[in-house]
Amino acid sequence: EVQLVESGGGLVKPGGSLRLSCAASGFTFSSYSMNWVRQAPGKGLEWVSSISSSSSYIYYADSVKGRFTISRDNAKNSLYLQMNSLRAEDTAVYYCAAAGTPLYFDYWGQGTLVTVSS
Amino acid sequence: SYELTQPPSVSVSPGQTARITCSGDALPKQYAYWYQQKPGQAPVLVIYKDSERPSGIPERFSGSSSGTTVTLTISGVQAEDEADYYCQSADSSSWVFGGGTKLTVL
Numbered sequence: 001e002v003q004l005v006e007s008g009g010g011l012v013k014p015g016g017s018l019r020l021s022c023a024a025s026g027f028t029f030s031s032y033s034m035n036w037v038r039q040a041p042g043k044g045l046e047w048v049s050s051i052s053s054s055s056s057y058i059y060y061a062d063s064v065k066g067r068f069t070i071s072r073d074n075a076k077n078s079l080y081l082q083m084n085s086l087r088a089e090d091t092a093v094y095y096c097a098a099a100g101t102p103l104y105f106d107y108w109g110q111g112t113l114v115t116v117s118s
Numbered sequence: 119s120y121e122l123t124q125p126p127s128v129s130v131s132p133g134q135t136a137r138i139t140c141s142g143d144a145l146p147k148q149y150a151y152w153y154q155q156k157p158g159q160a161p162v163l164v165i166y167k168d169s170e171r172p173s174g175i176p177e178r179f180s181g182s183s184s185g186t187t188v189t190l191t192i193s194g195v196q197a198e199d200e201a202d203y204y205c206q207s208a209d210s211s212s213w214v215f216g217g218g219t220k221l222t223v224l
Contacts, residue, residue, distance in 0.1 A: 059212065103149065
């Protein structure tokens with residue numbers, strides 16, 4: 001059974017930092033590109049960042065470029081998102097999502113809530 | 119980047135056919151994908167490459183494409199189909215979602 005389990009969310013002040021993790025199991029993690037997708041409360045889905053299977057290709061949405069860093073550890077079947085200079089508008093549930101082909105998202109985790117507030 | 123436009127809401131009675139559209143200038147050149155999201159749950163892929171159905175997705179879910187518009191069709195809608203539906207597309211370096219459509223089963 002495919003499982004993606006996010007962790008690391010919480011309450012942080014504006015300007016602060018947070019590191020999200022996603023633990024994967026039930027599929028060949030090293031063969032999938034991995035992504036972070038977020039959803040602000042009551043709003044739609046927004047793609048945040050993508051990393052290819054070997055970390056050769058990394059992409060960011062303009063809204064987080066320069067502030068967020070995606071990384072992965074294939075030996076640990078884990079995905080990470082380092083979030084710096086957080087803003088109120090970064091408040092959202094953050095989902096990790098696996099993509100067998102890079103164009104869409106086959107599997108999703110249950111998400112972790114990040115709240116940026118003073 | 120580009121945009122995908124969906125109607126905010128669609129309502130149908132049980133057993134009827136629901137059609138949810140997604141429009142975007144890039145769609146003639148790129149595939150569309152559809153996700154179902156129920157309250158408090160993660161999204162689930164229901165259609166990929168415009169019209170392909172993943173294993174485990176009921177046959178009542180289908181997709182089609184025509185020009186700049188793709189359509190998710192749910193035939194014989196059931197109460198359990200009430201959810202938010204999102205279209206999505208991608209180019210080589212960005213992934214875009216539509217704003218989502220809330221399907222209400224009356």
